Amino acid sequence: MNPPATSSSNWFCPPLPDYHNYHAPQQKHIDSFRVNGIPVEKLIHPAFIRRAVGTIGHDRRFDDDLNGSDHLAFREPEDFVYWNPETNKFGTWNGRAFALGECNIWNAGIYALDGKLSIYSNISDWLRDDRRGLIVLDWNRAFDKLRDCPRIEIQECLLPTYRKYMRPSRLPD
Numbered sequence: 001m002n003p004p005a006t007s008s009s010n011w012f013c014p015p016l017p018d019y020h021n022y023h024a025p026q027q028k029h030i031d032s033f034r035v036n037g038i039p040v041e042k043l044i045h046p047a048f049i050r051r052a053v054g055t056i057g058h059d060r061r062f063d064d065d066l067n068g069s070d071h072l073a074f075r076e077p078e079d080f081v082y083w084n085p086e087t088n089k090f091g092t093w094n095g096r097a098f099a100l101g102e103c104n105i106w107n108a109g110i111y112a113l114d115g116k117l118s119i120y121s122n123i124s125d126w127l128r129d130d131r132r133g134l135i136v137l138d139w140n141r142a143f144d145k146l147r148d149c150p151r152i153e154i155q156e157c158l159l160p161t162y163r164k165y166m167r168p169s170r171l172p173d
Helices: 027-035 102-106 108-114 123-128 139-146 156-165
Strands: 050-056 062-064 069-076 079-084 089-092 117-119 152-154
Touching: 050 079, 050 089, 102 139, 139 156, 152 156
Parallel strands: 117 152
Antiparallel strands: 050 062, 050 069, 069 079, 079 089
């Protein structure tokens, strides 16, 4: 049997979890964001942030585990991204997402009127900007995913990383 023709359906990937089974963030999470200057409205729009309990393994994959720690869950087009506020570690459900906020790459409104796709180093800045940019989780895939972006703006602390990874993996001889 051949795999399906579309890249968005991979029969080897585990099915995505039911987002509605995850809970709302706890008050301690909301308070932490508010202390960092992020209003509650930023946690609700454009999509409600959920809370999942689990662990992130060495492969950076998230596993639901009632004995694990709190993670905030963000829905991406083909994956879920989980962030642990205590450790600042990110993980994904099935490894397909290379960034948090991937859908902004193809959002024409981002680039309108000389706009730029912003790449952030931390989740607080990304939320303050209404999730309009992205946070790269896997820099090894960043060049291929971002090569067609007309304009990119990057936080200065990320410049060395950006310069290191934003090159094709292979060049012609």
